[in-house]
Amino acid sequence: MFRVDDLILSLDNVKKYFPIKSRFLKRRIGWIKAVDGISFNVFREGVMGLVGESGCGKTTLAKTIMGMHQPDEGKVIFKQGVISKIHPEEARKLRRQIQYVYQDSGASLDPWWTIERLLREPLVIHTHLSDSEMDEKVLAILEAVGMSEEHLNCYPHEFSGGQLRRLGLARILTLNPELIIFDEPTAGLDVSVQAKILELLENLKEAFRLTYIIISHNLSLIRIICHHTAVMYLGKIVEIGTTQRIFEDPKHPYTRILIDSIPEPGRDRGNQRLLLQGEPPSLENIPPGCRFQNRCPFRKERCEKEEPFLKEVAQDHMVSCHQWIHYQNQAP
Amino acid sequence: MRILDIEGLTVFYHTDQGAVEALDEVNFSIGKGEIVGLVGESGCGKSTMGKTIARVLPESTGEIVSGSISFQGEDLLKLSEKEINARVRGRAITIIPQDPFVSFNPVFTIGTQFSDILKYKLVAGNRKNGGRKNPLQKLMHPSSKELKKQIIQMLNRVQIPSPEKQMYKYPHELSGGQRQRVMIAMALAPQPSLVIADEPTTALDVTIGAQVLELLKDLTKQFQTSVLFITHDLGVAYDICDRITVMYAGQIMESAPTDSFFKNPCHPYTRGLLDSLPNPQGKIQTIQGDIPSLINPPKGCRFHPRCPRRVDECTEQRPELKELFANHIVHCFKPFL
Amino acid sequence: MWLTLEKFLKDTSAVIGAGVVLMLILTAIFAPYLAPYPEDVRKVHPMQRLEPPSWKHPFGTDDVGRDLLSRVIFGTRVTIIIVFSATSISMVIGVLMGIFAGYYPGWLSMAAMRIADIFLSIPQIILAIALAHALGPSIPNLILAIALTYWPLFTRIVYAETMSIKGRLFVEATLAIGAKNFRVIALHAFPNLMPSIVVRTTIGMGTVILVAAVLGFLGVGAQPPTPEWGLMVANSREYLPDAWWFATFPGMAIFVVVMAFNMFGDGLRDIIDPKLRRSSRK
Numbered sequence: 001m002f003r004v005d006d007l008i009l010s011l012d013n014v015k016k017y018f019p020i021k022s023r024f025l026k027r028r029i030g031w032i033k034a035v036d037g038i039s040f041n042v043f044r045e046g047v048m049g050l051v052g053e054s055g056c057g058k059t060t061l062a063k064t065i066m067g068m069h070q071p072d073e074g075k076v077i078f079k080q081g082v083i084s085k086i087h088p089e090e091a092r093k094l095r096r097q098i099q100y101v102y103q104d105s106g107a108s109l110d111p112w113w114t115i116e117r118l119l120r121e122p123l124v125i126h127t128h129l130s131d132s133e134m135d136e137k138v139l140a141i142l143e144a145v146g147m148s149e150e151h152l153n154c155y156p157h158e159f160s161g162g163q164l165r166r167l168g169l170a171r172i173l174t175l176n177p178e179l180i181i182f183d184e185p186t187a188g189l190d191v192s193v194q195a196k197i198l199e200l201l202e203n204l205k206e207a208f209r210l211t212y213i214i215i216s217h218n219l220s221l222i223r224i225i226c227h228h229t230a231v232m233y234l235g236k237i238v239e240i241g242t243t244q245r246i247f248e249d250p251k252h253p254y255t256r257i258l259i260d261s262i263p264e265p266g267r268d269r270g271n272q273r274l275l276l277q278g279e280p281p282s283l284e285n286i287p288p289g290c291r292f293q294n295r296c297p298f299r300k301e302r303c304e305k306e307e308p309f310l311k312e313v314a315q316d317h318m319v320s321c322h323q324w325i326h327y328q329n330q331a332p
Numbered sequence: 333m334r335i336l337d338i339e340g341l342t343v344f345y346h347t348d349q350g351a352v353e354a355l356d357e358v359n360f361s362i363g364k365g366e367i368v369g370l371v372g373e374s375g376c377g378k379s380t381m382g383k384t385i386a387r388v389l390p391e392s393t394g395e396i397v398s399g400s401i402s403f404q405g406e407d408l409l410k411l412s413e414k415e416i417n418a419r420v421r422g423r424a425i426t427i428i429p430q431d432p433f434v435s436f437n438p439v440f441t442i443g444t445q446f447s448d449i450l451k452y453k454l455v456a457g458n459r460k461n462g463g464r465k466n467p468l469q470k471l472m473h474p475s476s477k478e479l480k481k482q483i484i485q486m487l488n489r490v491q492i493p494s495p496e497k498q499m500y501k502y503p504h505e506l507s508g509g510q511r512q513r514v515m516i517a518m519a520l521a522p523q524p525s526l527v528i529a530d531e532p533t534t535a536l537d538v539t540i541g542a543q544v545l546e547l548l549k550d551l552t553k554q555f556q557t558s559v560l561f562i563t564h565d566l567g568v569a570y571d572i573c574d575r576i577t578v579m580y581a582g583q584i585m586e587s588a589p590t591d592s593f594f595k596n597p598c599h600p601y602t603r604g605l606l607d608s609l610p611n612p613q614g615k616i617q618t619i620q621g622d623i624p625s626l627i628n629p630p631k632g633c634r635f636h637p638r639c640p641r642r643v644d645e646c647t648e649q650r651p652e653l654k655e656l657f658a659n660h661i662v663h664c665f666k667p668f669l
Numbered sequence: 670m671w672l673t674l675e676k677f678l679k680d681t682s683a684v685i686g687a688g689v690v691l692m693l694i695l696t697a698i699f700a701p702y703l704a705p706y707p708e709d710v711r712k713v714h715p716m717q718r719l720e721p722p723s724w725k726h727p728f729g730t731d732d733v734g735r736d737l738l739s740r741v742i743f744g745t746r747v748t749i750i751i752v753f754s755a756t757s758i759s760m761v762i763g764v765l766m767g768i769f770a771g772y773y774p775g776w777l778s779m780a781a782m783r784i785a786d787i788f789l790s791i792p793q794i795i796l797a798i799a800l801a802h803a804l805g806p807s808i809p810n811l812i813l814a815i816a817l818t819y820w821p822l823f824t825r826i827v828y829a830e831t832m833s834i835k836g837r838l839f840v841e842a843t844l845a846i847g848a849k850n851f852r853v854i855a856l857h858a859f860p861n862l863m864p865s866i867v868v869r870t871t872i873g874m875g876t877v878i879l880v881a882a883v884l885g886f887l888g889v890g891a892q893p894p895t896p897e898w899g900l901m902v903a904n905s906r907e908y909l910p911d912a913w914w915f916a917t918f919p920g921m922a923i924f925v926v927v928m929a930f931n932m933f934g935d936g937l938r939d940i941i942d943p944k945l946r947r948s949s950r951k
Contacts, residue, residue, distance in 0.1 A: 053537040095847035108842035112860040190373035195608040195618040220610035261542040
């Protein structure tokens with residue numbers, strides 16, 4: 001379905017560590033390995049989902065792609081050019097093309113500015129359009145997200161959550177980006193509003209030929225809208241492939257548990273679901289071997305010593321686990 | 333046997349722009365040992381319900397206009413604040429809040445906060461009003477050793493590992509899931525008749541939330557404690573509730589046992605809600621229109637401006653109760669059958 | 670805009686404060702027309718000295734026979750000049766340092782804050798006295814001395830606020846769309862700092878007046894024959910308690926104006942909050 005030369009973004013073993021400093025002397029006593037060797041490809045006009053819970057590193061990864069963090073190792077390649085360790089001025093110009101939509105759209109807008117000024121700002125920064133040209137563009141974008149001219153004179157606090165999401169999106173769209181990274185686009189929204197936002201995202205993608213990376217812990221959302229999905233745990237990808245394959249035939253225990261944890265009306269309530277026990281180890285103290293071992297129902301000796309890496313188990317489907325083949329269809 | 337019976341409850345919030353009619357003649361009940369889900373979107377009034385029952389509405393703006401809340405034979409609305417505080421709140425009715433982080437005092441360890449509850453709520457109350465037969469009654473003059481033992485026991489029940497160590501930790505040192513578990517322990521310690529859980533898993537990760545739900549379900553079933561489970565997430569409600577009640581704009585739309593609710597949704601709003609849930613097969617379906625302002629809410633059934641099945645009567649009077657099948661009730665003139 | 674005004678008008682003390690401040694400014698502007706004996710700023714009438722309040726001289730006369738009412742009225746000019754200049758200077762210094770220190774953390778910023786701390790560790794009045802004395806008694810030096818003692822208060826507040834604003838999501842978001850730091854500071858951080866700055870300024874004005882009066886009283890500020898209120902109170906000391914009017918009226922003027930600035934400042938603080946800004950739509 002997607003051709004290789006349609007690659008818009010490529011991550012190659014990207015790592016981002018944060019130093020832990022001791023309290024007194026500020027010496028580095030360890031690393032928080034927030035992103036520890038992530039590689040994947042995103043195709044033009046595709047939708048890539050990044051799934052994981054808090055602390056798995058998805059936000060850090062997103063910011064690294066954006067250029068807000070510099071990776072400590074590895075490369076980020078955007079449209080065939082390496083963008084990971086470039087000069088800040090060039091990085092700033094790049095911001096036109098890769099944009100990031102915050103989870104809390106309301107907080108991402110300056111409360112003292114009117115919507116009109118906020119929407120114009122990206123244009124003012126990056127372009128030399130005339131006033132009337134900017135007005136036109138702003139109006140067009142506003143309508144594209146389903147808002148109207150009368151909203152221009154208002155302030156952010158006058159809008160509801162759903163409307164703020166749209167405005168946050170509008171602001172970013174004024175620059176005609178090619179790739180948009182969404183951080184939890186529907187978190188905190190009511191179900192009916194969520195549905196509307198999803199609709200909007202689909203429409204915008206069609207209209208502007210956008211590529212999306214969607215970060216979410218909401219698996220139902222990912223399932224609907226993403227073509228590919230990568231499941232992250234503690235800084236690494238544990239499973240990655242087309243969304244269909246991942247949901248129909250999850251191989252990694254964590255993925256299976258995640259999918260089982262989604263409360264789904266209609267599912268037979270009687271049967272036992274796989275439930276996760278315990279808590280993830282802290283990022284400062286990652287044990288040797290597989291990172292998931294202390295919570296994995298299928299753990300064996302090998303898992304405690306040797307760290308698994310991503311292997312292709314089917315077409316367009318990779319898993320990082322020693323035991324997947326043994327416990328495919330079993331409950332613990 | 334019903335432990336909570338609400339009739340004709342109307343609650344307003346007074347604001348600069350006018351009176352927000354948050355609840356409109358609500359009738360609602362909970363049986364003993366039942367986990368009832370109160371489901372709806374933001375602004376539908378579910379949190380207001382919880383707050384009204386616990387009588388924690390904001391004083392300056394909240395007004396209970398009419399209605400009665402019958403609990404264990406008394407009308408809670410007729411009791412004074414002092415009586416509610418002494419006998420009901422934190423004893424017979426406890427609350428599990430949404431965000432456990434904010435609900436803990438950050439400068440005290442969880443052990444201290446827990447023992448406060450045990451000391452003041454359990455002991456004082458039992459002494460005065462002959463309370464309920466509580467095995468903790470021997471904590472009349474609790475020694476700190478006794479208290480510590482009780483706390484460890486309760487922390488064990490909510491599956492906190494090494495409770496002897498954890499009780500000396502501060503709230504920010506625990507994870508979200510652990511905090512919520514401690515909250516559950518604190519809410520269940522007085523052996524209440526009713527626990528009001530206000531979106532207890534919303535702030536948690538999916539897998540942790542699932543664990544917490546299981547725990548809550550187990551513990552409350554064990555002691556036959558009734559639960560009012562407030563949530564906007566139908567999936568979560570499906571998992572834990574025996575019965576589900578849907579609210580919209582301050583009115584109850586439909587109430588049914590969980591299975592019946594999902595198999596045969598009768599109210600157009602319920603149908604719309606269930607249809608807009610993400611499902612892998614179909615397209616995403618939305619309900620057209622927006623939630624109305626509650627300052628001048630629509631007359632009659634408040635859903636009528638958005639309802640595809642609206643008839644004239646809907647705009648004039650509130651639809652009365654219809655019991656369609658066993659225990660499955662609906663407030664609608666034209667429900668699906 | 671109008672809704673904000675409405676809310677302000679509901680606050681009685683703020684309105685009174687604002688009213689008095691307005692009166693102060695108007696009096697200063699129209700002093701020559703309001704004062705019954707404008708020439709008394711300089712001219713002396715030793716024959717009329719220390720006359721009690723009468724229809725001719727509602728506030729009485731001072732030790733060299735000058736009409737006190739006129740001098741108090743002209744004193745508003747002195748007060749206004751001192752207050753607004755000193756506050757402006759200290760505001761400019763303080764805010765610039767605060768923003769810089771808050772936005773670009775590092776050893777330079779630490780150094781700046783330590784300097785501010787040094788200034789703050791000495792009680793303001795004592796420092797002002799020392800500076801005024803060192804610079805020489807005159808009004809410009811008075812203004813400078815006060816400004817130099819007041820700027821650290823601005824810096825402290827602006828520093829903390831800038832750091833907090835810098836951490837807010839909209840700053841990060843604006844940087845994410847490619848804005849340069851300067852743009853963020855000037856157009857985004859600064860407006861968000863405004864509430865604190867305005868409040869600090871208006872409250873500060875009350876203090877500045879007091880300090881100026883004290884310095885005048887001590888003789889290291891305004892010099893005779895300038896009609897500065899503090900100076901008048903100083904001169905009145907030896908004639909107390911008989912010539913009570915000489916001390917009372919200038920003293921009352923000080924009191925009223927300081928209170929007014931404080932009340933006004935409080936009122937401003939209550940209404941300045943971006944959430945109260947409303948668009949003109951219904």
